[in-house]
Amino acid sequence: MHTGMESPRGVWWKPAHKAEKMWVLIAFAWCMVLFAMMPLWHLKGAQNPSGIRYRVDPSAYARRTNEFIRQYKVGEDGGFAVVEPPPGADVYLLGRMWAWEPVLKLHKGVAYTLHLSSLDVNHGFNLSPVNLNFQVVPGYDYGLRIVPTEAGDFRIVCNEFCGIQHHVMVGRIIVVDDSAGAAPTGGAQ
Ligand code: CUA
Numbered sequence: 001m002h003t004g005m006e007s008p009r010g011v012w013w014k015p016a017h018k019a020e021k022m023w024v025l026i027a028f029a030w031c032m033v034l035f036a037m038m039p040l041w042h043l044k045g046a047q048n049p050s051g052i053r054y055r056v057d058p059s060a061y062a063r064r065t066n067e068f069i070r071q072y073k074v075g076e077d078g079g080f081a082v083v084e085p086p087p088g089a090d091v092y093l094l095g096r097m098w099a100w101e102p103v104l105k106l107h108k109g110v111a112y113t114l115h116l117s118s119l120d121v122n123h124g125f126n127l128s129p130v131n132l133n134f135q136v137v138p139g140y141d142y143g144l145r146i147v148p149t150e151a152g153d154f155r156i157v158c159n160e161f162c163g164i165q166h167h168v169m170v171g172r173i174i175v176v177d178d179s180a181g182a183a184p185t186g187g188a189q
Pocket of ligand 1: 122
């Protein structure tokens, strides 16, 4: 009868072959290289956003956003305010279950500081079809220095699961090109 006191049959407890040890060593060394790349890439990579971060109370951020909307509102779109801030302005975008507020109207080639924060849970800011991605976290105001380089009608798609209506959480950023003629800054359009 076989009991736990006897060694089982097999060869698996024999020392690993030299080649196997070598591969484990190579894999471990490569893990260390990739691990080191994380901080190095952060310091060197051109992909890092020029962000400024503050801690903020979510309700205070919502108040600030409402104030921003009140100040620069130029119209409405599907129940949401369309806001056109002046050049260089601090632009506030609020993510909440399940909308982005307000609709932003920006100008090509003009610098803004785009603030992102959430009222409730984590949301994901994905600008389509540009494929820019940022985490939108409650309690943190993430200010990005941006200059829109392309005119168009962009969608902000939430790419962080945030509940039952996550899939309908779509916002809008309109970028107008002043050099293309027609409406000057502040014009009703
Ligand atoms: Cu917000 Cu998903």
